[in-house]
Amino acid sequence: MLQSNKITALYCRLSQEDMQAGESGSIQHQKMILQRYADEHHFLNTKFFVDDGFSGVSFEREGLQAMLQEVEAGRVATVITKDLSRLGRNYLKTGELIEIVFPENGVRYIAINDGVDTAREDNEFTPLRNWFNEFYARDTSKKIRAVKQAQAQKGERVNGEYPYGYIPDPNNRHHLIPDPETAPIVKQVFAMFVSGVRMCEIQKWLAENKVLTIGALRYQRTGQARYQRAMIAPYTWPDKTLYDILARQEYLGHTITAKTHKVSYKSKKTRKNEEEQRYFFPNTHEPLVDEETFELAQKRIATRHRPTKAAEIDIFSGLLFCAGCGHKMYYQQGVNIEPRRFSYSCGAWRNRARTGSECTSHYIRKNVLLDLVLEDMRRVLQYVKEHEQDFICKATEYGDMEARKALAQQQKELSKAQARMTELDTLFRKLYEDNALGRLTDERFVFLTSGYEDEKKSLAARIDELQQQIATVTERKRDISRFIQIVGKYSDIQELTYENVHEFIDRILIHELDRETNTRKIEIHYSFVGQVDTEQEPTQVVNHDRRNMVDVKSIAI
Known part of the structure; x- marks a missing residue:
């Protein structure tokens, strides 16, 4: 008997996979079939639940979940789908709905095209149909995955979405x-x-x-x-x-x-x-x-930046490290001092009570570091602009004639080794063919190939070694070229900004103050090239240490 006060749920689903596999059951087409069936068989209070573009193997579908909420609330008398696969292509979960969830909530289930009606006693083949639907989903997924893999190998986009922009x-x-x-x-x-x-x-x-x-x-x-x-x-x-x-x-x-x-x-x-x-x-x-x-x-x-208490990102954020332990330097500001003094100290030393670190403070004032870095950046900028070829030779270590000859020899040896490897591959194919056709005995085949096999292993190792050596030089030259491009963007640097500091510098290492000489070394590693030797006097900044009443010299190395 039909329950006129309850919903007849008409469920439609169409996935991207169904469309790619050639399914003809569009959502509108499914709606037409379901509504006509409901009208012809006098099912009342029809309500559509739709999932457009959702796979049948997943049961996290908005339309399906909305329908199941109505089912569990006792407001559904009958669920109708075009076929079993519309409800789902997961054998276990589909079976659970049909054999447990729907009966427990007094819901009749009908799959029109498969002839399934839980109100009848002749549904023995329903589990088999569910298993076949899951097999179909698995097989379709494999085919689609193979197609997408082929598209990816050709450089074609496969997900239908494009990068923003x-x-x-x-x-x-x-x-x-x-x-x-x-x-x-x-x-x-x-x-x-x-x-x-x-x-x-x-x-x-x-x-x-x-x-x-x-x-x-x-x-x-x-x-x-x-x-x-x-x-x-x-x-x-x-x-x-x-x-x-x-x-x-x-x-x-x-x-x-x-x-x-x-x-x-x-x-x-x-x-x-x-x-x-x-x-x-x-x-x-x-x-x-x-x-x-x-x-x-x-x-x-x-180097994700942690804003300061003043809600500003420090100009050296992510660049400063302790030369003693390698820990990041901690940015701090003086208390009850006007104007405010900003400084840096080793983060491990600052948290020594918690970490047990034995490192020292490596303390340096920010204004000292600003002056030193500005002067050193200007020194490097001027040197690279005025002596570009000298800079390239020093930075690559391939500036002298002997080094260039060595690189050319490596490239020549690599070409020769690769050609010999190709010859060996050809010889192997011929030997295999002769052995397969009976023109070469198994004993003779093993004897000949064993010698070639040893040569191939030796060649492969040498080729890999040469490629790494050449790649290192090539990458180094590319890095130097990139640094020269950065230098070319500036005629001079009058003041430091977050942008020019982070463009020029990769990291800065702060050494501890030498109490005997009152000097502190600062290692400045520039982007792509590391430390830059200009054959000039190193950049120096002298400041007065009020605590110890001495002048401290900070030197860029």
Whole structure:
């Protein structure tokens, strides 16, 4: 008997996998079938529950969960789907609904095309159909995964979503072009971040300028229900989203595919692939940021900054380390002193009661460090500009004729070894072929190949060694070139800023004060090249130590 005061739940589902596999049951088509069946069989109070774009192996679907809430509340008399696979493609969970959840709540279940009706006694084949639906989901998942893997290997995007700041080229959906609306936002976020602006200030700027979040923008453009939640706070950008943008190599004009994989066809959870499992395609589209800006952003991300009590990021934040123990230097300000004095001390020493560190303070005043770093940066800038070739020769250690000859010899030896390896591969193929055709006995085959095998192992080891040696030199030259490009951006440096300090300097090591000579050494390691020897007198700053009533000399080394 039909219960007129309860709902007849008409459930529809269509996944991306179904569409890719050629399913013809669109949501509208399913609705038409279900409503017609309900009308013809006199089911009352019909209500649709829909999941568009959700896989059947996952039961975390909004429409399904809403329907199950109605079921558990006792407000549903009958659930009708086009077929069993619409309810789900997970054998265990689908069986649990049909055999436990629905009967316990007095719900009749009908799958029209499969002839399933729990009000009848002839449903012995229902578990078999559920098992087949799960097998179909597994098989479809494998096929789709193979297709996506092939697309990834060709550099084609497989998830249908594009990096914020880009849109697909109308003539080739796999090619990216800058989005006129969002590309300027990406550039602004990078510019603010590398200039030292705090993340909360960037978020404030985005909100004040009513810049839609990625999810809100996608909902505005597509209307897809899965992005609707983003409209609750359309201008509130999470930290993680902004850090993800700042770390994406796509903004350099490169394409990276196969970055993640699903843990199982039954789960929506994804895991990041290792670098060697990804595919990298350089210079595939127009970049939004240059190499220097991107590198600066990565450098700042690697040393997340802790704002001071004055809500400011210190100019040396993330760069200062104790030369004694390697711990980060702690930024501090004097108390009850006007004007305020700012200084640094070893973080491990400062927390020695908790950490048990035996390191010393390595104390240095900020104004001393500012003066020293400014003078040393100006010294290095002038030297590189006036003596670029000398700088390159010293920095590469390949400036003399003998070193250049050694590099050329390594490259020549590598080419020769690779050619011999190719010859050996050809010989192996011929020997295998002769052995397989009976032209070469097994004993003779083993004798010949064993000698070649030893040679191949020796060659492979030497090739690897040579490639590493050459790559080291090549990478070093590239790093020097990048530092020269940084120098080329400046004619002179009159004052230190967060941007120029972090662009020029990789790290600064603070040595402890030598009490006998009243000198303190400061190691300044410049970006990409390390310490720079200009064959000049080292940069020095002298300040008066009021506590010990002596003049202290700080020297950059």
